[in-house]
Amino acid sequence: MAPVLEAESLSKWYGNILGVSDISLVLMPGVHGLLGPNGAGKTTFLRLASGQLKPNRGRIRIFGEPVFNNPGLFQRVGFCPENDAYYRGVSGGDYLSFLARLHGASTQKARNLARTALHQVGLEEVAGKAISAYSLGMRQRLKVSAAILHDPQLLILDEPLKGVDPLWRVRITDLIRDFASRGRTVIVSSHVLPEIEAMTNRIVLIHQGQILAEGDIQEIRGLLDSHPHMVSVCAPHFRRIAERFVGDHHVLTIRFDNVRQKVVFNTDNRDHFFACLNRFVVEENLEIEEITSPDDNLQAVFNYLVGRK
Amino acid sequence: MPVKERGYHGWEGSLAPRRLPWFPITLQGIRQVKDKKRAKLLFFFSAFPFLFFLIGVYVASKPELRFLDEITRVINDDSQFFDLFFTRSGLMFVLFLLSVYAGSDLISADLKFNSIQLYLSRPLKPIDYLAGKLAVVMFYLLMFSLVPALLLVAAKLLFSGTWSLGFSTLAAIFVYPFLASLALASLVLLFSSFSANTRLVIVAYVGFFFFTNMLAGILSGVVFNHSALGLLSPERTMRHLAALLFGTKAAMAAPLWVAPLLVVGVSLVALAWTLTRIRRVEV
Amino acid sequence: MSETIIQLEGINFFYNGFQAIDGVSLSIGPGVYGLLGPNGAGKTTLMKVILGHLRPAAGKGRILGSDLDAGLTEVRRCIGYMPESHCLIPGMDAVTLTSYMGELSGMPRQEAIKRAHEVLYYVGLEESRYRMTDTYSSGMKQRLKLALALVHDPELMILDEPTSGMDPGGREEMLQLIVDIAAKGRMNMIISSHILADIEKTCARVLIMNHGRIVSEQQSLDFAGGDTSIFEVGIKGEPGLFLEQLQGIHAETDRRGLLRLHLPPDFPPMSLFRLALDTGVQIRHFRPSRLTLEDAFVTAIGESHAR
Structure with a gap:
């Protein structure tokens, strides 16, 4: 399968301000979550990927074609910027029809495309209203619909869920997953890690203009050897379970929570630990209420890599 | 010794209502104006009318320097002296500049940076906010009108050694600067509440004075030839007011009582209008 | 202290004929409440009614024991409000702004300055506390707003989208602060957010609004009993x-x-x-x-x- 996006030692500076530095990246179809602290270079990267900026060094190609100064490519790319830029008096429907005409659709077809796109984000009822009367969440949804209007192969979304209410967060998340399930590609940035987790398990983590990690969250977590895995076991006989592991040299720390009848292990070998735990539970016929891994999530990966605490 | 653990700690005091809930706004505003760029320079020039008149008082008290009889006569006539100080010494222009300097951004910057809601989420009413801001401008205006006037009173006493001031003149020395400051302060705050763009506020405010002065000049002198139309000009109205308070000769053929009515009326309308503008801000 | 923090009965509110709040009755006790709802559900309007900025067209209520009809100016002394939009006073550093807000709430000046340093340290702005607030990044402004809401150690805090504009690290720290304030300060809070994960981390109970009405009251976020x-x-x-x-x-x-x-x-x-x-x-x-x-x-x- 051909890669959708390829970047080769891509760099961009603004004077002496660093945007991205020496990024090499190959993205295949699917949903990719782009994350990083403020000022990490996410938006610069997305602007490079959508041809709004020319790299100082390196190359970026989408579908094998160069991005900058290649308007034909944008028939196949949809972009949703972070900030609003609308003609205030125009209605949502007219705005989308206009964009569709720019993509080369006939007047009638443009109207149909606009209607479909608005329907997908639930704005068909307010299609005739001026955009200036929209709430923040509605404007945000309109941006998403503008990006999917021409049914692109690659969708680039910069903070698409900012200001969107929980109901539409769920629906747009589904929309994105659904979009990618048809063999297409989505690159989506967000500051809300549970949101990224709901959309995808593939992430690109940018920090200080560089890529810190790229790939499957679980795999990345597995590679972080220096950070032992946390396993929390909640059971009526939680101290007995703990006793079993006191002598185990793969268990680094054991912590108790008397109130919640819980014991939390830190282990440097999950395979070994879970094998022992499963066997012990079966042999001793123990009752278990919960087994969870509190640091087996994106927030933990993010904290470990970006280095807060 | 008790241990202070990490984490959130409450505050042990009790929050007491203030008699003047807006007073911190005034203090803070006064501090901020003082720290503005070129504040010292402006204050220095604002003291010029006072210094000039102070020299006059000194000169008048020295018999050997009495070569200008005409001037000495005026200086020794208290009501005429203070009328001159307030209305012909350039003090009006100084107060006008000070009102622009201290007042033009007081509300407009708050509009720009969304800070009115910071105030209103505290135990303050819109009118408290306005009172606090008004007091900032009033402070600076009185500082350069009432205070120097009182210093001149003291200087006269000091140099001549006799108390010549009549009660009505003394009252006028308090009332006139107060009314003048009130009018200027409420007008500048009204203009300040019109726009979040302070430059626009300054242009509109200066333009207002320029335009009304010009209009008054044209209407009273050229078109209708009726001096009472000079009341359109804030400057001439203030002189009219001074004429009433100090009992000096009025320049306009309008009844004297119109002046205080106009000054107080305009101030109240401006304040009420500003208050509705503040109330309308989305908190 | 009264056991009910907020008591509302049959509150109605109209914006130019549009009914933003439709007969809301609720009773909020001590603790941390999440306020959820789609855009335009009336959350912000309800918060403004509680703050006394909007007068309901109908209905009765008591906030922290004070009657709604009597005006809530005095009640705001004991409320810390963190608005959604960025707001600051230009030309002031963080310490000045924070202590100023404390003074306006009725703290003596010296105490307010002392307390301003404490809360700025607490929210993680200790190194930038002498910097002008207009130069702050959006994450720092968010922390500053929390400090402003905290400075007078209120009885009730109302937080509107407390994590908006913050990056994942900052967001987690903000949520930890909120949890800590609620636990150590025994603070009563109402938190509105579109991010359900934030509410799950911070709130014990949840109110869900739609079309100006409270459509659901979750007395516990522990849904294990399902x-x-x-x-x-x-x-x-x-x-x-x-x-x-x-x-x-x-x-x-x-x-x-x-x-x-x-x-x-x-x-x-x-x-x-x-x-x-x-x-x-x-x-x-x-x-x-x-x-x-x-x-x-x-x-x-x-x-x-x-x-």
Whole structure:
């Protein structure tokens, strides 16, 4: 399968301000979550990927074609910027029809495309209203619909869920997953890690203009050897379970929570630990209420890599 | 010794209502104006009318320097002296500049940076906010009108050694600067509440004075030839007011009582209008 | 101190004829409440009524023991409000601004300055406290707004979208601060947010609004008591054989790749572990399925639309 996006030692500076530095990246179809602290270079990267900026060094190609100064490519790319830029008096429907005409659709077809796109984000009822009367969440949804209007192969979304209410967060998340399930590609940035987790398990983590990690969250977590895995076991006989592991040299720390009848292990070998735990539970016929891994999530990966605490 | 653990700690005091809930706004505003760029320079020039008149008082008290009889006569006539100080010494222009300097951004910057809601989420009413801001401008205006006037009173006493001031003149020395400051302060705050763009506020405010002065000049002198139309000009109205308070000769053929009515009326309308503008801000 | 923090009865509010709040009655006790709802549900309007900025067209209520009709200016002394929009006073450093706000709430000046340093340190702005607030980044402004809401140690805090504009690190710290304030300061809070994960981390109880009405009151975010026969199970290894052995049991895979098993009443959950051992897989995640806040939210909003 051909890669959708390829970047080769891509760099961009603004004077002496660093945007991205020496990024090499190959993205295949699917949903990719782009994350990083403020000022990490996410938006610069997305602007490079959508041809709004020319790299100082390196190359970026989408579908094998160069991005900058290649308007034909944008028939196949949809972009949703972070900030609003609308003609205030125009209605949502007219705005989308206009964009569709720019993509080369006939007047009638443009109207149909606009209607479909608005329907997908639930704005068909307010299609005739001026955009200036929209709430923040509605404007945000309109941006998403503008990006999917021409049914692109690659969708680039910069903070698409900012200001969107929980109901539409769920629906747009589904929309994105659904979009990618048809063999297409989505690159989506967000500051809300549970949101990224709901959309995808593939992430690109940018920090200080560089890529810190790229790939499957679980795999990345597995590679972080220096950070032992946390396993929390909640059971009526939680101290007995703990006793079993006191002598185990793969268990680094054991912590108790008397109130919640819980014991939390830190282990440097999950395979070994879970094998022992499963066997012990079966042999001793123990009752278990919960087994969870509190640091087996994106927030933990993010904290470990970006280095807060 | 008790241990202070990490984490959130409450505050042990009790929050007491203030008699003047807006007073911190005034203090803070006064501090901020003082720290503005070129504040010292402006204050220095604002003291010029006072210094000039102070020299006059000194000169008048020295018999050997009495070569200008005409001037000495005026200086020794208290009501005429203070009328001159307030209305012909350039003090009006100084107060006008000070009102622009201290007042033009007081509300407009708050509009720009969304800070009115910071105030209103505290135990303050819109009118408290306005009172606090008004007091900032009033402070600076009185500082350069009432205070120097009182210093001149003291200087006269000091140099001549006799108390010549009549009660009505003394009252006028308090009332006139107060009314003048009130009018200027409420007008500048009204203009300040019109726009979040302070430059626009300054242009509109200066333009207002320029335009009304010009209009008054044209209407009273050229078109209708009726001096009472000079009341359109804030400057001439203030002189009219001074004429009433100090009992000096009025320049306009309008009844004297119109002046205080106009000054107080305009101030109240401006304040009420500003208050509705503040109330309308989305908190 | 009164046991009910907020008591509202039949509150109505109209914006130019549009009914933003439609007969809201609620009673909020001590603790941390989440306020959720779609855009335009009336959350912000309700907060403004509680702050006394908007006068309801009808209805009665008491906030921190003061009557709604009597005006709430004095009540705001004991409320810390963190608005959604960025607001600051230009030309002031953080210490000046924070102590100024403390003074306006009725703290003596010296005390306010001392306390300003404390709260700025607490929210993590100790190094930038002498910097002009207009030069702050959006994450720092968010922390500053929290400091302003805290400076007078209020009885009730109202936080509107406290994590908006913050990056993942900052967001987590903000949520930890909120949890800490609620626990150590025994603070009563109302937190509005569009991010359900934030609410789940910080709030004990949730109010859901739609079309100006309270459509659901979740007295507890611990939904464990829901359906005890559904279990979430995470498997490491080849699940084929394991699933084969589970024939007759309804199993589905969720977004996170976890199995949701609908166990029949005669199936002891613990036998899953034996099954795993026999089929050579590890159970790495195991817990009774809970309703998430998202489920509760979608249900509540769905029901309110059906009505």
